[in-house]
Amino acid sequence: MKTFKMLALFVIVVLMMIMGVSGCKDTETSTSTAVEETAESEESTTETAEPEEQQIVLKIWDMYTDVGHGSGGEAMETLIDMYKKANPNVEIERTVIGSENMQDQVSLSMAGGTMADLVETWPACGVLSGYAQDGEVYDMTDKAEEFGWFELMNSYLMLECSTKGRLYGLPWEFDRPVIYYNKTIFEELGLSEPNNYDDFITILDTIKADGKYDPITIGNGNRWPICNLYDEIRAVTVGKEKVSDLFFGDADWDDPEFVEAWTILLDWIEKGYFIDGFNGVKYGDSNSNFIMKNAAISIDGSWILSNLVEAEVEGEFEVGVFPFPMINEDLPPTSLAGSGANWIISSKSAPEVQEEAMNFLNFILSDEAAQIWIDGASVIPGYSDIDWDRFTVDPLMAEVYEINEGKEDTTWSHVTVPESVAETLYSTFQSVAGLTMTPEEALNQIEEDWEEAKAEGRVWNPLQ
C-alpha cells in the first residue's frame, strides 16, 4: 500500500512538472508569436515605406586560427567585416575548425544535412569529387564563368576542384613543394644551393659527415609527409606524363618506374639523411627541429610559410629555398601544384544563400581583399599568374612560388585519391619508411584499392 502511495505521489509530481514545462512553453510560444506578429507588422509598414533588401545569414566554416600554422584568423575576420560593411543585409556567422578535424566535420555534417553554407576544407580531387557525385556540393560553374574565375585562377587547381567538367570548389590555397634550408648552417659548412641532383646528394653527404646537424628534418608521425616526399621524388624521376597516366590512364601503382622512385627514397633513409626516429616524430615537432637549428634542410611546402616568415621576422635564422632538383634530367622540369584548401558551398543551402556565398568568394578574390589575406595569412590563393607587382609579399614567399614557375605541374597522391585509398597509402608508405614492408608490397596493396575505387567510379575525373 505504501508503495502505491509513493507511486501515486511520483506520478503526480511528474505530471505537475510536465504541465509546468508545457505551460512555460505555451507562454513562450505565445510571447514569441506576439513579438513576431509585431515585427511582421513593423516590417510590412517599413516595406510600404521603403523596400528593404532581404536579410541573409551566411554560415561559414574555415580552418584559420589566430596562432601557429594557418594563422589567418585575423585576416579572415577583417575580410568578413569588410564584406558585411559593404553588404549590410548579410550576417556572417563564422566557425573555426582545425584543419585536422575539418574533413571529418564535413563528412559527418553532410551525412546529417547540417553542413554550413560555405566551407573552406581540404582536399580537392578524389574527396571533393565524392561530395559532388553525392550531390552534396553546389555547382559553381555558371557563376564562376560569370565572375571570370576560369581566367583569374590557375587552370590546374581549377581542375582539381572539378568533376566531370563542372566546378565544385574554389582553390584558395596554392600549395607548392619547396626545399627550405638554413643559410647559416650552409655558410658554416661551406655549402651553396645545388644546381642538380648530384649536387644535392653531395650537400646531404657533407652535412651527414660533419655530424653536427641532421641533414633533413621530416616528421612522419602524421603519416602524410613521407607520401609527399615520395610524390616529389616520383615527379622529378618519371615526369608529369607518367604520373597523369597513373591517375587518368592505364599505369599501375606498382609500375617499375614508381617502384624505382621509392628505391631512391629508401636509399636516403638507409644513408641516415633524416632525423632520428622520423617515422614517429610529429610534423609540428619536425618543423620545430628546423627552427631550432638542429637540421639543415626541411623538405616541405608553401603551407608552412607563415611559421617560417614569423621565425625569420623574429630574427631566429635566415631561411633559403631551392627547388627539388630533377633526378631524370631528360624530362622537362616538373613540380607539384595543389589546392591545399578550397571553398565549397552546400547544395542544401537556399539559392539566395548560395548566391551570396559566391558573391563573398568573388569579393575575397579581389585585389584589395587578397592583399589583406596574403599579408595576414601568408597564403597565396590559387591565381593563374601570380603577378608579384600586384601584391606586396614577403620576399621568401615570392621566392617559393617563383622557383616553381613555368614547370609542368603534377599533384600529390594522398590528396588526389579517394579517402579509402589514401588510408592504405598512409599506412603502407609508413611501413616502407620503417623498413617493415617493401615498396612493391605497398604499391601492390594501393593498386588493389585503387582498382576497386576505379571500378566503383570513386576516382577523380575532372573532365568527362
Added chain:
Amino acid sequence: MERYIKKMKNLRNNLLGYTLVLPAFLIYGLIVLLAVFQNFYYSFFKFTNITSYEFAGLDNYINMFKDKVFYTAIGHNLLWAFMIIILLFLFLTIAVFLSKIKSRTILGAIYFLPATIPFVVSAIMWGWIYNPNFGILQSIADLLKLNFLRQQWLGDPKLAFYSLFLIGVWTYFGFTVIIFLSALQNIDRSIYDAARIDGATETKIFFHITLPAIRNTLSFLIVFSIIMSMKVFDIIYVMTQGGPGYSTEVMSTYIFKLAFRGQNIGYSSAISIILIILVLSLAVTVLRRNQKE
C-alpha cells in the same frame, strides 16, 4: 499459478523502482541502444561514400575474416588487456604496501595525479618526452650516458606499441591503486590480528585473507581493465594514428579510420559489432566466474 502470482507480487513491489529507473533507461536506450542497433543495421551495407550505400548482406562480416589489419588490431587490443591484467596484480601489491604506511594518502594522491590529466594532453606531453631529437629521455640518455634510452620510441614498429602501453599504464596506475587502497582499508583489522596470533605468514595472510576480501574489487577492476583495453583510442590516435604502418593499430583506431577517413561505414560498423560482442563476452565471463566463486 502460484509462481505467476509470486511474480506479479514481486513486480508490484518493485513497480516504484522500475518507474524511477524508466526515464534513465529511456535516455540510455535513445543514446546507446539505438546507436548500437543502427550500427548493426549499417553493418549489412556497403558504403561508397558517407551518404550513399547499398545492401551487401554478410559481405562486411566475411571480409573481416580475410582482413589482416583487423587481426593485427584485435591482437593488439587483447595484448593490451592481457598486459594490464597482469600488471593489476603488481598494482595490488603496491597498494598492499601503501596500506601499511602512514603517508599512504599523500602517495595515493600523487599516484592518482596522471589519471586527472586528459588522455590527449598526456599523449602530447609524452610525445615530447619520447621525441628522439629534443625529448627529455634523449637528454637523460645524453647526460647519464644511458645509451639504451636512445631509442626511436614511437618510430620503431617493434617499440611503438609498448611505448604507448607505458603511457596507458602511467594514466591508469594511480586509479587502480586508489581503488585497491580503499578496498583494503575496508577489511576488518581484527582478522589480520587473529591470523598473526595464529602464526600465519604475510604471504598466507595475503592469499587467504586479503585477496578473498577484495575479490569483488579485483573482479571489477579486471572487467573495467578489459573494457578500457578494448576501447583504447585517444593516446594511440594522438601519438601514432596506429602507425608506424599498423604496428600500433587497435580496433578503435581502425574503426575510426575506416568510418571517417575511408568512408567505409558499413565495414567499420561490422567491426564495431564484433568489438561489442567481444567486450561483452569477456566481461560477462569474468563476472560469472566471480559470481560462481
